[in-house]
Amino acid sequence: MTTTPIRLQDAFAEAGVTGRLHAVDIDSGAEVGVGADQPVVTASVHKLCVLVTLHEQAAAGRVDLTEQIECPPEDRTSGPTGLAAMLDPVRMSLRDAAYLMMAVSDNTAAELLLERVGLDAVNATTARLGLTRTRAVHSFREMFASMREDAGPGGAQALTDPYVIARLRALDPARTNHSTPRDMTRLLGAVWRDEACTPEHGAAMRRVLGLQVWPHRLAAGFPFDDVHVAGKTGSLPTVRNEVGVVEYPDGGRYAVAVFTRAARTAATLPSADAVIGTAARIAVEALRAPS
Template sequence: MTDAVARIHAAFADAGVTGRLHALDIDSGDQLGAGADQPVCTASVHKLCLLVALHERAARGVLDLAEQLETVPGERTAGPTGVAAMLDAARLSLRDLAYLMMAVSDNAAADLLLRRVGLDAVNATTARLGLTRTRAVHSFGDMLATVKEDAGPDGARALADPRVVSRLRALDPARTNRSTPRDMTRLLGAVWRDEACTPEHGAAMRRIMGLQVWPHRLASGFPFDDVHVAGKTGSLPTLRNEVGVVEYPDGGRYAVAVFTRTAHTAATLPAADAVIGTAARIAVDALRAKAFRSSR
């Protein structure tokens, strides 16, 4: 395991990022970490916490996932995908909004759900599951508003300046939605073992996470037709994250959380994206090798 951790740190260094990782064998409990307990900004990864809170409340009969919500242009949280990018009014169920929130990281869908579920309910859910270092501080729209405010009058152009980026509250775990890699794998393990919700709702959450469309981070480390990856990304200036579960045909299930930060302010960061898959693969291979040795 020590060699794997060294290789993970070397991969992060080669990609020019500061990286934090935790990987968990969901069934045996074996784990591997590299900065696993360091606080990190979750960005859109926190939508997973909202998803679990939504399904927990549905399982208790507090809300109905078939309930319809109206979304109107001009009242939506900004974003480049899903309802956030649409030009006309739409009416969708809570479960379809959850799909858009997770599959394409739709900010507008997430905030519609958050208004229905409540920030306190999200934090109550993560607390119940023992995620002591995880906290939702604000909505996704409010988080983006802090970026706009901190960037100043030059707007998005200012985000190319490292000095401006360094003052963004959205990149400070003490002032934004936050967690740790270990907390996130604990949450994923609870979802995959049906401890977060009833089996019916656990299956629904796993299905939605398996429909995420982005293949360039976690999934890039596992380019096999018979290996299934379900995840949730998160992105902000200089920050690239993903948490998810890798499932092998032999039944092995591995929760992985990778959070990266770079000094580069470019909007496109292919090296940071790719190292998430690289580091995850190193960690999962080490856990699988340990399991193989233990079985002999």
């Protein structure tokens, strides 16, 4: 395992990204990391914190997950998936909104849930679970509004300009929703050990995390029919993240958090996506290697 950090750094460098990673055996506590305690921009990974808060409140009887919410077309957060792409009024339950938030990273669904539970509650939940370096600074709608403001008159097209990228508050951990790789694996471990919530709600969260549709990051590192990967991605200009749990048929389960920043500003960088899976596999294989 002593060479693992070097292998991880080499993989990130070859992909043209700066990477931060933490992986931990959920049951034994064995760990491996690179920059595991460095602050990182969470982007949509922070939706995991919203999900845990929602289920914590449901377990306490403060929220009914079958409660119906309305979402008219004129009140939707920008985004290419889910409710933002729909044209007609939608009525759905809180738990179905949570599914959309996690499975397709639906920004509007996330905003609806965040309005229901409250930003302060999200921060209280992460604090209760010992995530001392994790904080939600603003809502997802506010984050996108800051990006539009920082991009200026050039709009979305300006987000390929390195000078514009450098001034985006949404890409500065000190000014946006943030965490560390270690904090995120701690949160995942709590969900998988039923420490974050009751077993009933823990199972519901694990189910939803297992329904994520994106196979090109974390899951790409584990192309095996008998290995299960559940996770949540996060993306912003130059930022590609994913946190999740890898479960093997022998009962081994490993929480992994990978956060990357690309040197190039192109929206499509297959190597930057793929290295998340590559790095995760390097880390998990190191944890599984005979000591």
